[in-house]
Amino acid sequence: MNAPIGSLADAMVLPQPYLLFLGDTTEPSFAKTAFGLADWAADRCVGEMGVAGCTVTTGLPRLSPAEAYAAGARSLVIGVANQGGVIGDNWVAALTGAMEAGLDIVSGLHVRLASVPALAEAARRTGRRLIDVRTPPPDIPVGTGRKRSGKRLLTVGTDCALGKKYTALALHRAFLDRGLDADFRATGQTGIMIAGGGIPMDAVVSDFEAGAAEILSPDAAPGHWDVIEGQGSLFNPAYAAVSLGLLHGSQPDVFVVCHDPSRKVILGLEDFVLPTIEEVIDLTIRLGSRTNPAIRCGGVSLNTSSMGAGEAEALLGAESRRLGLPVADPIRGGDAFAALVDSCLA
Amino acid sequence: MNAPIGSLADAMVLPQPYLLFLGDTTEPSFAKTAFGLADWAADRCVGEMGVAGCTVTTGLPRLSPAEAYAAGARSLVIGVANQGGVIGDNWVAALTGAMEAGLDIVSGLHVRLASVPALAEAARRTGRRLIDVRTPPPDIPVGTGRKRSGKRLLTVGTDCALGKKYTALALHRAFLDRGLDADFRATGQTGIMIAGGGIPMDAVVSDFEAGAAEILSPDAAPGHWDVIEGQGSLFNPAYAAVSLGLLHGSQPDVFVVCHDPSRKVILGLEDFVLPTIEEVIDLTIRLGSRTNPAIRCGGVSLNTSSMGAGEAEALLGAESRRLGLPVADPIRGGDAFAALVDSCLA
Incomplete structure (x- = not known):
C-alpha cells in the first residue's frame, strides 16, 4: 500500500x-x-x-x-x-x-x-x-504551485482510454524492480483500488483540480519517484480541464506520452482528429513548464495490442527513430521498454 | 434577463x-x-x-x-x-x-x-x-465539442481579478447600444446575480467543465452574440483548469485579453511572474483553436484604475501601437473603447 x-x-x-x-x-x-x-x-x-x-x-x-x-x-x-x-x-x-x-x-x-x-x-x-472511490475526499485545498521535493513522472495521452494507467503501473513496477523508492499515484477508480488510495481527479471541482493533484504527490525524499496515472488529454475537448489541472498540480519532472496507433479520431468525438505525438510533447512541455520549468519527455508508450509481434516491433523501432526518443509497448516489455525506463530515470 | x-x-x-x-x-x-x-x-x-x-x-x-x-x-x-x-x-x-x-x-x-x-x-x-448561486445546476452533461450557431466572445486574462467580468459587461452593453442581439453569459456569482442566471464555472466538477460552458452559450441566431465572462487564467497554476474548460466549451470566435499593468506576479502566488499579453494571446489561440479554428484576438482591456487620465491615455496608445491591436480601458471608454468594440465585431 x-x-x-x-x-x-x-x-x-x-x-x-x-x-x-x-x-x-x-x-x-x-x-x-x-x-x-x-x-x-x-x-x-x-x-x-x-x-x-x-x-x-x-x-x-x-x-x-x-x-x-x-x-x-x-x-x-x-x-x-x-x-x-x-x-x-x-x-x-x-x-x-x-x-x-x-x-x-x-x-x-x-x-x-x-x-x-x-x-x-x-x-x-x-x-x-x-x-x-468516485467520491473525492473533502476539504481539498486550492493549488499553490509550490515546488515540492522528490521526483515525479506523469503519463499523458493523445486521448482517453489508451494505456495511461497501464503505462504508469508498468513504469512503477520497473522502478521498484530497479530498487528505487517509488509510489504509484492513482487518479481514477480502478487505479485507486489497485493502489489502495488516490484521488478520482475527474470528480474534483474545477477550482480545486490542481490543488488535488498537489496533495496526491506530496513532498518526498530527493530520490523518491511518484509515478502518476494520467487522465484525459489536453486535446480532448471534453476533458482537457482535468488534464491541465493534473499536469499543473503534478509538476512532473518527466512525462511519457501514451498513444494508440490504430486510433485516428478522439474517442466518441469523430469530428476531432487525434493530435500527433509531437503535438502532445510540445504542448505538455509548454503548459507543464509553468509549474516545473525542467519538465521533459521521457519517451512514448504505444498500445500495439491490435498488432502482431513483428508488426509491433517494426513500428516501435520506426517511431523511435522518427521521434529520437525511446518508444515501447509496456505490455510487450523487452529492450524497448528497458530503454524507456532508462530515459525516464536519466 | x-x-x-x-x-x-x-x-x-x-x-x-x-x-x-x-x-x-x-x-x-x-x-x-x-x-x-x-x-x-x-x-x-x-x-x-x-x-x-x-x-x-x-x-x-x-x-x-x-x-x-x-x-x-x-x-x-x-x-x-x-x-x-x-x-x-x-x-x-x-x-x-x-x-x-x-x-x-x-x-x-x-x-x-x-x-x-x-x-x-x-x-x-x-x-x-x-x-x-455558487451551487451549479444538477445534471450538467460532458462536453461534445459540437460547433454551435451564433457568435461568441470570451474575456480571458493574464490573471484572476483584474477586470474580466467588467470588460464583458461593458462589451455586452456596447453591443446592445449598437442595436445588436446579445446576451451577457455569467460564470461567477456576482455576474450571475447581474445577469439573473448563469453557471458558477469554478464550482463545476472538472469532468463537466467544458460541458457546462457549452450549455451556458447554446445555439443562437447567426447574428446573435454571447459575451461570456472569463474566469481565472491559463497561466494561473491554481485555476488554469477552469480557464481551459471554459475556453474549450465556449468555442469563442473572438477573445479580449484583460490585464492590469500594475500587477507583476500572480495574485497570491508571488513566485509566478505574470505572463505577457502576447503570451496570453498566443496560448489562447493555440488552445482555443481546438474547438474553434477561426478564433482571433479582438484586442486588449487594460485596468488603468491606478493611473491618472493622462498616464492612462499614453499607456493605452503605446500598448496599442506595440501590439498592433485596439487597447482600451472600458471604464474610461472613449475612442479607444469604440475601436475595441469595432475590432471585436469586425
Whole structure:
C-alpha cells in the first residue's frame, strides 16, 4: 500500500486485502476492474466470489465472505460493471452478507452505494463502511504551485482510454524492480483500488483540480519517484480541464506520452482528429513548464495490442527513430521498454 | 434577463427584481456585490436595506421587505461579504423577515443558506426559496465539442481579478447600444446575480467543465452574440483548469485579453511572474483553436484604475501601437473603447 496522502489519507485509504466481487457477470469485458486488481494487486486479493449465473473468473480461489475474512480480507470490491453501472438487485443479498461477515464494501460504480436502501441499512446495522472511490475526499485545498521535493513522472495521452494507467503501473513496477523508492499515484477508480488510495481527479471541482493533484504527490525524499496515472488529454475537448489541472498540480519532472496507433479520431468525438505525438510533447512541455520549468519527455508508450509481434516491433523501432526518443509497448516489455525506463530515470 | 439556458434554465434563473441587502457593513469594499448590481442591474433593483450599524449605501431607496415586495421585488440578494463569508447572526432576523414578506433569498457567500438552521426553518414555514448561486445546476452533461450557431466572445486574462467580468459587461452593453442581439453569459456569482442566471464555472466538477460552458452559450441566431465572462487564467497554476474548460466549451470566435499593468506576479502566488499579453494571446489561440479554428484576438482591456487620465491615455496608445491591436480601458471608454468594440465585431 502506498504512503498516506497528507491529511486526507484517512478519507482515501481502502481497507485491504480484498475479496473480488464478480456479480452475475458472463462477459469478461464487464469485469475489467476485477482483472486489473488480479493483475496488479494480486498480493492484496485473497479470492473472488460471484452470485448465481456468474461465469467469469480471475483465477483466484472462490471464497465465501466468511472464508475471505478468515483469510485476512477486510473489504469486498465490486470488480464488475453491468450496463448502466448500477447495483444489481440480485447483488444485494451477497453484499449485505459480506458486511455481516465483517467486510467493508468498495465500489467504483457511478451509483452511490448508500443510495441503495438495503445496503445503507445493512451498513448501519453492522457498522461497516460503504466506500465510493468516485467520491473525492473533502476539504481539498486550492493549488499553490509550490515546488515540492522528490521526483515525479506523469503519463499523458493523445486521448482517453489508451494505456495511461497501464503505462504508469508498468513504469512503477520497473522502478521498484530497479530498487528505487517509488509510489504509484492513482487518479481514477480502478487505479485507486489497485493502489489502495488516490484521488478520482475527474470528480474534483474545477477550482480545486490542481490543488488535488498537489496533495496526491506530496513532498518526498530527493530520490523518491511518484509515478502518476494520467487522465484525459489536453486535446480532448471534453476533458482537457482535468488534464491541465493534473499536469499543473503534478509538476512532473518527466512525462511519457501514451498513444494508440490504430486510433485516428478522439474517442466518441469523430469530428476531432487525434493530435500527433509531437503535438502532445510540445504542448505538455509548454503548459507543464509553468509549474516545473525542467519538465521533459521521457519517451512514448504505444498500445500495439491490435498488432502482431513483428508488426509491433517494426513500428516501435520506426517511431523511435522518427521521434529520437525511446518508444515501447509496456505490455510487450523487452529492450524497448528497458530503454524507456532508462530515459525516464536519466 | 438573459434567455433561458437550455433545460437547466429553471435551476439558475433568479427571481427578480431584487432588494439589495447590506447587512451591518461599514466598509464599502465588502459591499462589492451590491455596488455591482446597482451599477449593472439598476433596472432590476428596487431598493436596499441594512441592519443596525450599516453605514454603506448604493444610493437606492431604503425599503423594508414589505415595501420592496410591494414595489415588485421577488428576492433579497445578500450584497455584502464579511470576513469569512458567513451569515452574520445579526442578519438572520432581517432575512427571516424578508421571507415572511414574500421574498426568496439569493446568496453568493461560501456558506450555504440552508446550513443556517433558522433560515432553513423559515424557508420551510414560508415556502420561500434559499438560492446559493455558487451551487451549479444538477445534471450538467460532458462536453461534445459540437460547433454551435451564433457568435461568441470570451474575456480571458493574464490573471484572476483584474477586470474580466467588467470588460464583458461593458462589451455586452456596447453591443446592445449598437442595436445588436446579445446576451451577457455569467460564470461567477456576482455576474450571475447581474445577469439573473448563469453557471458558477469554478464550482463545476472538472469532468463537466467544458460541458457546462457549452450549455451556458447554446445555439443562437447567426447574428446573435454571447459575451461570456472569463474566469481565472491559463497561466494561473491554481485555476488554469477552469480557464481551459471554459475556453474549450465556449468555442469563442473572438477573445479580449484583460490585464492590469500594475500587477507583476500572480495574485497570491508571488513566485509566478505574470505572463505577457502576447503570451496570453498566443496560448489562447493555440488552445482555443481546438474547438474553434477561426478564433482571433479582438484586442486588449487594460485596468488603468491606478493611473491618472493622462498616464492612462499614453499607456493605452503605446500598448496599442506595440501590439498592433485596439487597447482600451472600458471604464474610461472613449475612442479607444469604440475601436475595441469595432475590432471585436469586425
